[in-house]
């Protein structure tokens with residue numbers, strides 16, 4: 562029987578969330594300490610635990626069928642792989658930073674400067690597009706230290722909270738791009754592995770939709786229930802149930818996580834009471 566080979570990061574920023582996603586998709590993996598390969602007990606997948614930098618190459622070669630990694634690594638490696646799904650975690654930006662006391666006006670600051678980075682390809686492409694000449698110092702980690710040790714004039718690296726830059730006396734001056742974890746696939750999967758991938762994608766989609774939405778229950782006077790329904794259209798339409806108090810109803814619906822603080826004010830103004838917002842584990846439209 563065919564299996565889908567999934568490459569995930571062995572240890573690092575993406576490891577825990579990648580495993581968690583597979584578990585939320587109902588895939589049971591028992592990875593013994595230090596094992597680099599695991600077979601799921603209840604779904605035809607094999608997990609390969611790798612360095613994230615190597616994942617694009619393995620997926621291009623077909624050693625792994627799919628992989629989970631930061632989109633930044635996909636751009637940097639430039640391999641022949643398909644990005645098939647944004648995964649909504651490991652969100653970060655890739656920025657240029659310079660010593661905090663430097664005066665900065667615009668990108669022309671970087672003309673002729675030395676920039677330390679672990680992402681030379683992304684940076685070369687960026688400055689080529691802007692017609693600015695820079696010298697790149699490629700290093701594989703601790704990039705933010707480069708200016709203070711005299712290796713470079715500026716750095717280009719991943720930024721999330723900005724605290725690494727701050728601790729190293731740097732300021733962020735340009736965001737070059739934004740990245741998050743993505744699922745990539747080999748461009749030509751066999752029909753059998755593609756069928757397993759389709760099942761997995763369906764599960765990922767329902768987990769992601771679940772996270773992006775909330776179940777909402779509330780009580781409201783019958784006089785305003787129609788107005789409330791138009792605020793909360795739900796998946797098909799809201800459910801309305803009578804309360805023992807004949808002038809009131811209970812309404813059940815689904816609301817997007819991003820919208821609910823906004824809408825809750827309006828619901829309260831329409832007389833809604835006893836509003837409950839409940840997490841959804843999986844959602845299938």
Ligand SMILES: Nc1ncnc2c1ncn2[C@@H]1O[C@H](COP(=O)(O)OP(=O)(O)OP(=O)(O)O)[C@@H](O)[C@H]1O
Nearest residue numbers: 570573574575612613614631633651652653719721
């Ligand atoms: N501070 C951060 N906030 C959010 N996402 C991040 C952050 N740092 C890195 N990432 C994302 O996580 C990915 C993996 O980062 P990590 O630091 O674990 O990589 P690494 O040191 O290259 O690991 P490996 O040993 O597997 O090569 C990055 O490519 C990026 O997409």
Ligand SMILES: O=P(O)(O)OC[C@H]1O[C@H](OP(=O)(O)OP(=O)(O)O)[C@H](O)[C@@H]1O
Nearest residue numbers: 574702703719720721722723724725726
């Ligand atoms: O803006 P911040 O929230 O401070 O995050 C940014 C830092 O996070 C990453 O490194 P990581 O901590 O993963 O260490 P690494 O050097 O092992 O990659 C990245 O390379 C930055 O250094």
Ligand SMILES: [Mg+2]
Nearest residue numbers: 612613614615
């Ligand atoms: Mg790496």
